[in-house]
Amino acid sequence: MATRSLITGLLAGLFLAVLLQQLPPFAQLPIANSERGTAAWPTEASEFTAMLKNLLPIARHTARGVASGAGYKSSQLAATTTSLLHTSTPTSASNTPSRLSNTRAYSSDSAIMSDKKTFLEAVQQRRTIYALNKKAPISDKQIQELVNQAVLHVPSSFNSQSARLVVLLNDEHDKFWDFALEILKTIVPEDQFASTEQRITGFRNAYGSILFFEDPAPVRKLEEQFPIYAHHFPTWSEHTSAMHQYALWVALEAEGFGANLQHYNPIVDRKAQEHWNVPVDWKLRAQLVFGGKAGEAGEKSFQPLEERVFVHGAKQ
Numbered sequence: 001m002a003t004r005s006l007i008t009g010l011l012a013g014l015f016l017a018v019l020l021q022q023l024p025p026f027a028q029l030p031i032a033n034s035e036r037g038t039a040a041w042p043t044e045a046s047e048f049t050a051m052l053k054n055l056l057p058i059a060r061h062t063a064r065g066v067a068s069g070a071g072y073k074s075s076q077l078a079a080t081t082t083s084l085l086h087t088s089t090p091t092s093a094s095n096t097p098s099r100l101s102n103t104r105a106y107s108s109d110s111a112i113m114s115d116k117k118t119f120l121e122a123v124q125q126r127r128t129i130y131a132l133n134k135k136a137p138i139s140d141k142q143i144q145e146l147v148n149q150a151v152l153h154v155p156s157s158f159n160s161q162s163a164r165l166v167v168l169l170n171d172e173h174d175k176f177w178d179f180a181l182e183i184l185k186t187i188v189p190e191d192q193f194a195s196t197e198q199r200i201t202g203f204r205n206a207y208g209s210i211l212f213f214e215d216p217a218p219v220r221k222l223e224e225q226f227p228i229y230a231h232h233f234p235t236w237s238e239h240t241s242a243m244h245q246y247a248l249w250v251a252l253e254a255e256g257f258g259a260n261l262q263h264y265n266p267i268v269d270r271k272a273q274e275h276w277n278v279p280v281d282w283k284l285r286a287q288l289v290f291g292g293k294a295g296e297a298g299e300k301s302f303q304p305l306e307e308r309v310f311v312h313g314a315k316q
């Protein structure tokens with residue numbers, strides 16, 4: 001029964017793929033690489049191929065859902081997203097002349113993204129956790145894959161893709177916090193250094209750090225190309241960085257890590273850039289420290305929702 005459903009699903013997917021290949025471009029799915037709701041349509045054979053590649057995982061997933069007799073649940077949605085992520089095709093900035101030559105297909109076989117938590121559960125459970133250790137619930141390869149998927153799929157203004165992430169694991173993570181401590185020792189008054197050292201040692205005790213940089217080059221390019229929005233682009237660059245930070249904070253939570261967000265920029269920038277060969281004009285924006293959870297998050301108070309959320313026009 002399960003095998004028959006799997007085959008039915010795959011055949012349905014293949015049929016759909018062949019059918020789509022016959023349709024003219026205007027009857028097909030838009031590739032969301034344009035801004036402000038104007039859909040851009042695939043014009044190149046490589047883009048079609050990439051689109052079709054995305055359909056097969058859907059068919060496989062449908063077949064899996066039918067085979068397992070599972071109903072519609074958000075965890076299933078997460079599974080669909082995961083399979084789509086693994087064959088996704090990012091599009092480069094729609095306003096970039098080298099748009100098509102920059103378009104690449106990325107794939108991954110490593111099974112990541114927790115299927116134990118829904119997205120909303122991970123959002124609810126993400127907290128600032130300072131007590132972290134060097135135990136990792138997933139492999140380094142899977143951490144890299146998580147970061148790759150965030151960088152591919154987190155949005156940026158005009159699809160400018162200005163975020164640059166440096167992932168430091170194991171000894172390299174330790175080194176970053178050693179550098180931070182060395183620098184802080186030259187700045188922090190002697191009588192306050194013990195608490196600084198304790199804090200930095202806490203970060204060092206974690207498993208890894210992700211350094212979030214922003215590359216000013218794509219931002220400058222947008223300022224030149226769209227003078228009417230020029231004053232917004234630096235702010236939007238900060239927004240996309242924050243989105244990357246948050247996406248990974250939640251994704252790491254979903255995988256069982258604890259994390260906290262730090263801002264030892266700009267004091268550590270130069271040393272880190274020298275050591276890890278990071279272009280000097282990239283701007284360090286934040287450091288996400290993550291590791292095994294060795295303690296609980298602190299108490300958190302919540303301002304009343306009625307003062308923060310305003311809904312108009314809701315039915316039911």
Ligand SMILES: Cc1cc2nc3c(=O)[nH]c(=O)nc-3n(C[C@H](O)[C@H](O)[C@H](O)COP(=O)(O)O)c2cc1C
Pocket residue numbers: 126127128129260261262263297300
């Ligand atoms: C933009 C931003 C900047 C933050 N900067 C720091 C920081 O420099 N150091 C730190 O320990 N926590 C920092 N935090 C963590 C916040 O203090 C924390 O998220 C907030 O108190 C809510 O707690 P929660 O993360 O447990 O939900 C920052 C959070 C955000 C969103």
